[in-house]
Amino acid sequence: MPxxxxxxxxxxxxxxxxxAPTLTVEHASAGxxxxxxxxxxxxxxxxxQRGVAKGINKTLAALRGKQALAWDLSDIASLDHIGxxxxxxxxxxxxxxxxxxxxxxxxxxxxxxKASHIELPRTRSSALQWIILLGAGVLSFFxxxxxxxxxxxxxxxxxxxxIRHPLGGPxxxxxxxxxxxxxxxxxxxxxxxxxxxxxxxxxxxQQLRTFGGDIYLVNILGMAVIRELGxxxxxxxxxxxSGSSITAQLGVMRVTEELDAMLVMGISHGYRLIMPxxxxxxxxxxxxxxxxxxxxLLGGMLAAKVELDLSLRYFIQKLPSAVxxxxxxxxxxxxxxxxxxxxxxxxxxxxxxxxNTESLGRGTTTSVVTAITVVIMANAVFAIVFSGVGxx
Amino acid sequence: MDTTKPxxxxxxxxxxxxxxxxxxxxxxxxxxxxxxxxxxxxxxxLNLDIYGGEILSIVGGSGTGKTVLLRQMLGLxxxxxxxxxxxxxxxxxxxxxxLQRMRNHWGMLFQQGALYSALTVFENIALPLxxxxxxxxxxxxxxxxxxxxxxxxxxxxxxxxxSDLSGGMVKRAALARALALEPQLLFLxxxxxxxxxxxxxxxxxxxxxxxxxxxxxxxxxxxxxxxxFALSSRIAVLAEKHVIAVGPSCDxxxxxxxxxxxxxxxxxxxxxxxxxxxxxxxxxxxx
Numbered sequence: 020m021p022x023x024x025x026x027x028x029x030x031x032x033x034x035x036x037x038x039a040p041t042l043t044v045e046h047a048s049a050g051x052x053x054x055x056x057x058x059x060x061x062x063x064x065x066x067x068q069r070g071v072a073k074g075i076n077k078t079l080a081a082l083r084g085k086q087a088l089a090w091d092l093s094d095i096a097s098l099d100h101i102g103x104x105x106x107x108x109x110x111x112x113x114x115x116x117x118x119x120x121x122x123x124x125x126x127x128x129x130x131x132x133k134a135s136h137i138e139l140p141r142t143r144s145s146a147l148q149w150i151i152l153l154g155a156g157v158l159s160f161f162x163x164x165x166x167x168x169x170x171x172x173x174x175x176x177x178x179x180x181x182i183r184h185p186l187g188g189p190x191x192x193x194x195x196x197x198x199x200x201x202x203x204x205x206x207x208x209x210x211x212x213x214x215x216x217x218x219x220x221x222x223x224x225q226q227l228r229t230f231g232g233d234i235y236l237v238n239i240l241g242m243a244v245i246r247e248l249g250x251x252x253x254x255x256x257x258x259x260x261s262g263s264s265i266t267a268q269l270g271v272m273r274v275t276e277e278l279d280a281m282l283v284m285g286i287s288h289g290y291r292l293i294m295p296x297x298x299x300x301x302x303x304x305x306x307x308x309x310x311x312x313x314x315x316l317l318g319g320m321l322a323a324k325v326e327l328d329l330s331l332r333y334f335i336q337k338l339p340s341a342v343x344x345x346x347x348x349x350x351x352x353x354x355x356x357x358x359x360x361x362x363x364x365x366x367x368x369x370x371x372x373x374x375n376t377e378s379l380g381r382g383t384t385t386s387v388v389t390a391i392t393v394v395i396m397a398n399a400v401f402a403i404v405f406s407g408v409g410x411x
Numbered sequence: 412m413d414t415t416k417p418x419x420x421x422x423x424x425x426x427x428x429x430x431x432x433x434x435x436x437x438x439x440x441x442x443x444x445x446x447x448x449x450x451x452x453x454x455x456x457l458n459l460d461i462y463g464g465e466i467l468s469i470v471g472g473s474g475t476g477k478t479v480l481l482r483q484m485l486g487l488x489x490x491x492x493x494x495x496x497x498x499x500x501x502x503x504x505x506x507x508x509x510l511q512r513m514r515n516h517w518g519m520l521f522q523q524g525a526l527y528s529a530l531t532v533f534e535n536i537a538l539p540l541x542x543x544x545x546x547x548x549x550x551x552x553x554x555x556x557x558x559x560x561x562x563x564x565x566x567x568x569x570x571x572x573x574s575d576l577s578g579g580m581v582k583r584a585a586l587a588r589a590l591a592l593e594p595q596l597l598f599l600x601x602x603x604x605x606x607x608x609x610x611x612x613x614x615x616x617x618x619x620x621x622x623x624x625x626x627x628x629x630x631x632x633x634x635x636x637x638x639x640f641a642l643s644s645r646i647a648v649l650a651e652k653h654v655i656a657v658g659p660s661c662d663x664x665x666x667x668x669x670x671x672x673x674x675x676x677x678x679x680x681x682x683x684x685x686x687x688x689x690x691x692x693x694x695x696x697x698x
Contacts, residue, residue: 063543063593064515072545099593101546104554108547126624134557137566139533375528375574 038096040065042078054089055082061095061102079109089117092124103127107135163367170293170367177287177294192295193302200261201303205310207260208253212311215252216318219243224326233327237334240319241342246409249312250350251398254357257304258390262365265296266386269369270379278370288370297362304358305351312350346409353401357394364390426666428658430645434462436499438596438628439484444493446479453479454490455652463595466622466629468639471649472670477632480649481598484630485519486510497596517596518589522604524581526573532559532584533569539591558587562617579610583617590621599631603638615641636675636683648674
């Protein structure tokens with residue numbers, strides 16, 4: 020049952036335009052109306068050639084609204100819907116009184132005429148739009164807060180379950196997460212820590228030298244790096260690295276319906292996806308903090324050696340007496356808390372991603388920004404709570 | 412794998428029938444095409460001609476490289492050797508400008524629709540028109556509404572996001588987008604996959620109507636026997652790494668080959684054929 024294959028192909032004509040679309044106003048003998056002769060290839064490809072559309076649009080705009088015009092379309096080489104639509108719009112969306120058409124073009128204009136009654140529904144916008152937006156923002160904040168609290172509760176429950184039945188726990192997932200967000204972050208944290216150490220040491224050395232307090236460099240550097248900078252640097256890097264990847268991973272799992280597939284099989288998201296990430300980061304982050312501390316101090320020591328000629332041996336010997344050990348524990352505690360916060364924030368935003376690309380992009384950005392902000396806020400809380408601890 | 416393998420080793424093509432009418436030079440011409448992925452050979456010295464105005468369906472078991480072949484015609488993938496010529500130009504050797512011009516002359520309906528999820532249905536269909544950067548806004552708006560009407564989408568669907576659409580509507584919107592630039596050549600990858608039988612029938616009818624109204628050449632990959640028999644003017648069967656038979660469905664069915672036997676003449680194929688014959692009988696009775 021062969022389908023009728025009588026169509027002509029105009030592709031040779033359309034791909035190399037020899038027959039450009041034209042409009043010519045012809046003055047007929049006195050007494051009759053002007054005639055507009057339409058010629059050439061009126062197909063979208065011909066019309067979109069450089070320079071063609073501009074002239075045509077201009078001429079059509081000039082002719083628009085002129086009533087006493089006769090239109091002659093019988094010389095058109097080929098016409099498609101777009102070309103016909105352009106003419107139709109120039110006619111003020113109705114047939115001109117005098118119109119010469121081919122029977123084949125008749126079909127096109129009948130279809131366009133039928134479709135011309137279709138109206139695009141208006142999108143309503145209210146004058147009080149800003150109040151609506153504000154309200155939506157406030158509501159979404161509370162909704163986010165509720166979601167976050169639910170998530171924390173869920174993770175606590177899952178950890179309880181894990182402690183009760185440790186053998187059946189998601190060990191493999193935890194180990195994989197430690198590898199991805201811990202081991203693979205060693206390079207970047209080392210580099211950034213080392214460079215910050217150099218900068219900090221160099222900057223402090225410049226100031227200390229002016230009043231001969233060279234040896235206090237150890238105190239400044241040790242305190243700053245171990246108590247504040249190490250944990251914060253590691254946390255910000257991990258938030259950017261692992262936070263975004265966790266959010267994107269959960270988001271893609273939402274898009275590809277993997278999350279739903281897990282639910283259908285009775286595999287809990289919280290127990291198999293979220294808790295392993297939280298535990299892994301809680302384990303990996305303090306280790307990364309130690310690593311970043313060491314690298315930053317190394318950078319600082321080397322800069323001090325160059326700048327102040329302070330020997331490495333002196334620096335290391337002086338460090339324990341300059342920085343009370345409790346600062347080290349505070350740094351490690353920060354690492355644990357920051358790691359859990361990063362994992363929770365990125366899981367929270369990852370699970371809220373809707374199955375479309377835009378939401379995925381926006382969710383990942385929000386997740387990283389929120390994770391870094393939350394880490395810095397938590398750091399401020401640490402500073403206040405431990406304000407009396409760890410100093411001489 | 413050895414490229415210089417003599418052609419005689421390839422099992423002979425069992426059937427090669429052109430359309431009956433005189434249709435001029437082929438629109439798509441595939442010559443001596445080889446595709447290899449690592450050490451697996453997917454296509455081995457494959458030849459195929461597609462003529463203007465026909466609906467050619469490519470069928471074959473899974474993994475025979477139907478979609479790959481379609482992607483090679485679109486210039487999305489390069490064959491390991493051989494040529495794919497579309498509109499008389501070699502797709503794999505065309506420079507970017509040429510390729511872009513060719514791409515404006517064909518439309519593709521992807522299996523999952525591939526609508527841009529960040530844009531509304533209206534914006535999705537308007538995108539190819541806007542990309543030309545020369546059409547006035549009112550023409551674009553009316554042209555999009557016309558295309559939506561042609562594929563059976565109401566104006567109320569214009570402002571919906573792709574994620575709010577049902578499977579059938581996604582296909583319709585994707586078809587409207589593929590038709591936006593008035594292509595002469597339309598590629599369909601599994602057009603009815605994932606649609607329920609009713610919807611699938613409507614979609615087949617829609618493609619049939621558009622094909623005859625817009626004088627399209629359609630190249631289609633499908634598994635669905637109902638769609639296959641209802642739409643195709645010719646069928647190309649891909650097996651043993653090349654086209655074993657190409658021709659009108661009644662001729663292809665007569666070819667003796669295990670794949671054709673299993674695919675078309677199994678219980679499923681018989682059922683589809685019966686339905687089709689019934690439909691034709693009914694149509695004739697009505698006329």
